Amino acid sequence: MSDNSIENLVIVGSGPAGWTAAIYGARANLSPLVFEGAGSRTMIPGGQLMFTTDVENYPGFPEGIGGIEMMMHFKNQAIRFDTRVFTEDITEVDFSVRPFRLRSSGGQEVRARTVVLATGANARWLGVPGEERLAQSGGGVSACAVCDGALPFFRSQVIAVVGGGDSAMEEALYMTKFASQVLVIHRRDELRASRIMQDRALASDKIRFLWNKVVVEVLGDEFITGIRVRDTVTGEDSALAVGGMFVAIGHDPNTAFLRGHVDLKDNGYVRLPIPWRTETNVPGVFAAGDVMDDFYRQAVSAAGTGCMAALEAERFLAHGG
Ligand code: NAP
Numbered sequence: 001m002s003d004n005s006i007e008n009l010v011i012v013g014s015g016p017a018g019w020t021a022a023i024y025g026a027r028a029n030l031s032p033l034v035f036e037g038a039g040s041r042t043m044i045p046g047g048q049l050m051f052t053t054d055v056e057n058y059p060g061f062p063e064g065i066g067g068i069e070m071m072m073h074f075k076n077q078a079i080r081f082d083t084r085v086f087t088e089d090i091t092e093v094d095f096s097v098r099p100f101r102l103r104s105s106g107g108q109e110v111r112a113r114t115v116v117l118a119t120g121a122n123a124r125w126l127g128v129p130g131e132e133r134l135a136q137s138g139g140g141v142s143a144c145a146v147c148d149g150a151l152p153f154f155r156s157q158v159i160a161v162v163g164g165g166d167s168a169m170e171e172a173l174y175m176t177k178f179a180s181q182v183l184v185i186h187r188r189d190e191l192r193a194s195r196i197m198q199d200r201a202l203a204s205d206k207i208r209f210l211w212n213k214v215v216v217e218v219l220g221d222e223f224i225t226g227i228r229v230r231d232t233v234t235g236e237d238s239a240l241a242v243g244g245m246f247v248a249i250g251h252d253p254n255t256a257f258l259r260g261h262v263d264l265k266d267n268g269y270v271r272l273p274i275p276w277r278t279e280t281n282v283p284g285v286f287a288a289g290d291v292m293d294d295f296y297r298q299a300v301s302a303a304g305t306g307c308m309a310a311l312e313a314e315r316f317l318a319h320g321g
Contacts, residue, residue: 006099006111007033009313012090013118013254015047016299017289019074020306021116021313026081028314033112034078037119038089038105045087046071047120048144048290049299054151058299070299095261095282113321114284114313117262117270118306119254121290121297125247126162130218140224140244145171146298149178149246153223156180157243160227162215164188168248169197175246176206183242185210187232218245253291262287269294278309284321286312 009025011018014036025032036045044050049067056064065073079085092103099111123143125131134141142148145161149171159179161172164186172182184201189211191198201207210229216237217228226241253269263271263281270280270287278286286309289302 010112016303017306018118021310022078024310163248
């Protein structure tokens with residue numbers, strides 16, 4: 001810990017936003033302390049990129065890079081510049097006192113002058129057999145078409161997209177560039193998506209809608225070969241041969257531990273009161289990456305806001321915060 005056990009900068013989370021904040025914070029001599037997360041079934045240190053096979057849209061990697069490898073690079077770069085890391089979650093915060101107080105899953109009490117919240121968001125999954133295994137092994141199941149959709153093995157395949165919101169329409173439209181056909185599987189007979197996105201998707205001759213259907217199983221050993229769907233009206237099951245599945249049923253920000261301590265939007269994401277600033281409603285507490293971004297959700301935009309958060313923290317401290 002820094003002098004008098006008061007940290008200059010504590011970063012909560014270890015995706016692109018958290019590590020970028022650490023790199024900038026460390027290079028500004030703030031000696032940041034990162035709580036990278038303890039890990040669970042659906043969330044591991046490194047964030048959503050740890051579930052991404054190939055990252056092909058992060059500038060600087062013309063041949064692409066594996067998601068896990070990329071996060072190791074981020075982490076190693078932060079550690080090279082005097083970043084300390086605990087593999088624990090932050091479970092409680094008190095931002096009503098200064099310095100701020102944070103408590104970790106390992107029982108540590110930390111005091112901090114500034115905090116960067118970078119705990120990200122989790123894609124929602126269906127929770128059906130085969131899904132998690134094939135998503136984690138890069139077996140053609142993904143929650144992000146923009147991240148994975150252009151991979152060669154999805155080309156000229158029949159691709160399933162699950163969901164009826166704007167994300168599902170966007171992913172379905174995106175996949176029409178590569179797939180021979182896109183099947184949108186929706187649990188009702190009415191879309192939730194905005195009119196304009198609905199109209200675009202309905203107008204595409206490559207997209208077919210399967211109404212009142214839920215996926216009950218993902219089939220395939222090494223790679224997805226099909227899905228079993230159930231009709232929500234008749235209860236009948238049928239198997240469909242597909243060469244990929246994208247789950248687009250929403251995201252949940254990891255903000256449960258922040259409820260009542262910083263302003264959150266109705267959808268649970270951290271609210272940032274000033275455009276182009278990462279400071280929350282609590283001076284000295286900043287938020288970066290998917291925990292505050294329900295719009296772009298990209299690794300590169302998360303890294304960018306991690307940089308912004310560290311620079312703002314540095315300025316906050318320089319002005320006696
Ligand atoms: P969303 O609007 O919450 O839609 C989620 C969809 O998934 C709904 O159709 C829902 O079905 C379905 N769903 C949820 N849980 C399910 C489950 N367990 N099994 C099967 N289906 C399930 O989420 P989103 O599409 O990610 O959009 C989130 C926000 O971002 C929205 O405000 C959206 O407008 C915005 N967004 C905008 C754009 C754009 O404008 N281009 C693009 C992406 C996102 P029900 O309809 O039956 O509830």
